[in-house]
Amino acid sequence: MNFARPILILVAALLAVFAETQLNLPERLLAVRIHLLPAIVVFAALRSGLGMLTLTAAIGGLWLDSLSANPLGVSAIPLILAGVLMRHFDSMLLRDLPYAQFMLGAGAAAMLFFVSLGILLSVHLEPVIGWATLWQGAVSSLGTGALTPLVFFVLDRIDRALTYQPAPESSFRQDREIKRGRT
Amino acid sequence: MSRRTQYIAIAAVIALMLVLLKLPGDVSSRLKLAVSSVFLPLFGLTGSANRLTDATGNALLPKSEVLAQNEKLREEVNGLRVATQQTAEVFRENERLRQLVGWQRQLPWKTRAARVMSRDPANWWRSVQIDLGTSQSMRPNLAVISTDGLVGKISSCGDNRSIVLLLGDPTLRVSALIQETRDHGIIMAGSSGSPGSEFIDLGFLSRSSQLKAGQAVITSGDGGVFPKGIVVGRVVDSRTVGYGLSIEARVKLAADLGKLEQVWVILE
Numbered sequence: 275m276n277f278a279r280p281i282l283i284l285v286a287a288l289l290a291v292f293a294e295t296q297l298n299l300p301e302r303l304l305a306v307r308i309h310l311l312p313a314i315v316v317f318a319a320l321r322s323g324l325g326m327l328t329l330t331a332a333i334g335g336l337w338l339d340s341l342s343a344n345p346l347g348v349s350a351i352p353l354i355l356a357g358v359l360m361r362h363f364d365s366m367l368l369r370d371l372p373y374a375q376f377m378l379g380a381g382a383a384a385m386l387f388f389v390s391l392g393i394l395l396s397v398h399l400e401p402v403i404g405w406a407t408l409w410q411g412a413v414s415s416l417g418t419g420a421l422t423p424l425v426f427f428v429l430d431r432i433d434r435a436l437t438y439q440p441a442p443e444s445s446f447r448q449d450r451e452i453k454r455g456r457t
Numbered sequence: 458m459s460r461r462t463q464y465i466a467i468a469a470v471i472a473l474m475l476v477l478l479k480l481p482g483d484v485s486s487r488l489k490l491a492v493s494s495v496f497l498p499l500f501g502l503t504g505s506a507n508r509l510t511d512a513t514g515n516a517l518l519p520k521s522e523v524l525a526q527n528e529k530l531r532e533e534v535n536g537l538r539v540a541t542q543q544t545a546e547v548f549r550e551n552e553r554l555r556q557l558v559g560w561q562r563q564l565p566w567k568t569r570a571a572r573v574m575s576r577d578p579a580n581w582w583r584s585v586q587i588d589l590g591t592s593q594s595m596r597p598n599l600a601v602i603s604t605d606g607l608v609g610k611i612s613s614c615g616d617n618r619s620i621v622l623l624l625g626d627p628t629l630r631v632s633a634l635i636q637e638t639r640d641h642g643i644i645m646a647g648s649s650g651s652p653g654s655e656f657i658d659l660g661f662l663s664r665s666s667q668l669k670a671g672q673a674v675i676t677s678g679d680g681g682v683f684p685k686g687i688v689v690g691r692v693v694d695s696r697t698v699g700y701g702l703s704i705e706a707r708v709k710l711a712a713d714l715g716k717l718e719q720v721w722v723i724l725e
Contacts, residue, residue, distance in 0.1 A: 397478060
């Protein structure tokens with residue numbers, strides 16, 4: 275079994291969460307934090323199995339919550355749900371089109387934003403919310419959506435470099451070979 | 458593995474997340490620090506990279522620029538020396554008067570510098586992690602300041618890092634007063650609902666308060682967490698709330714919480 279892809283996805287999730295805690299340019303410009311993790315989860319959903327998807331969403335969500343004031347587990351639940359939904363409608367998705375990737379990334383980010391907020395409110399926590407929250411949800415989703423095709427582009431290239439590619443099929447078939455001369 | 462088994466496994470993972478969600482606060486924060494320790498090498502790498510960038514920048518700085526900066530800093534130091542002499546005299550006078558009246562002595566703050574390691578990735582909380590922990594005598598509820606004013610307080614500590622709740626986080630309330638009028642109030646999260654906002658609310662002010670834009674807001678020292686006299690910000694405007702029972706003022710924070718790189722923890 276080739277472990278390159280699972281390792282690549284987990285390392286990408288780790289770096290994505292770390293980048294979210296270090297880069298504050300989007301927050302300074304738009305008063306919004308843009309998440310990269312949903313884009314990685316979309317990649318895991320479309321390029322690997324259900325097990326890898328669940329692992330990425332669960333571990334990535336826990337990493338995200340560990341660096342945040344969120345209770346542990348808040349981010350993992352919406353990410354798993356988003357991933358499972360994508361796997362469920364797998365056959366209907368045009369996975370290689372940037373537009374489809376944008377929509378899936380935006381959808382996963384919106385799910386992460388609003389479902390997490392719903393969970394927080396249901397466990398009687400008091401996050402900072404107001405009218406600005408709608409703006410944050412919309413911009414955060416669109417921002418993640420815009421980054422998703424880029425994530426696919428980069429990870430696909432790294433994946434291609436790390437894994438064995440299938441040998442190109444030749445038109446030559448031994449049983450169809452015309453033997454010349456006397457046998 | 459069949460699809461049904463896979464869905465059962467996913468349901469088990471979601472159930473586990475729900476259990477984690479309901480863990481007691483103390484266990485949850487310890488678990489969080491354990492989970493986030495996976496990022497320590499990356500934090501170390503970022504710190505080293507920052508130091509290297511600074512060192513390279515310093516090495517590349519032209520000598521004329523260094524000399525100009527040196528001259529400017531020398532002037533600033535001289536100015537501060539004069540100001541310190543004046544302050545020391547006022548401090549001594551204050552001590553004598555306190556002794557005469559029989560008030561308790563006010564001790565100067567003992568601080569420790571810390572570097573901001575990371576910011577909260579969620580859109581609805583205001584917190585940062587700093588590179589000091591229990592090994593460096595940190596503990597929850599210590600006040601954290603910047604050169605401009607109050608920043609927040611430590612909420613939980615690991616061995617070598619702590620989480621600092623910033624002003625404007627809904628779970629952080631600070632007793633404060635208007636410096637000119639001595640009206641007391643409580644600092645709360647801003648009503649804008651944006652964690653990146655530089656404004657917070659000073660609520661529960663008496664309805665007879667004479668508020669004006671530009672008045673300074675400082676900590677009152679009530680509650681024992683924040684020492685008295687730390688600058689919080691300045692009043693921008695005010696409105697009557699609670700059917701005219703009290704006044705709420707919008708306060709512009711003195712410290713820019715979005716640009717924090719170094720902070721000081723008040724130990725005593």
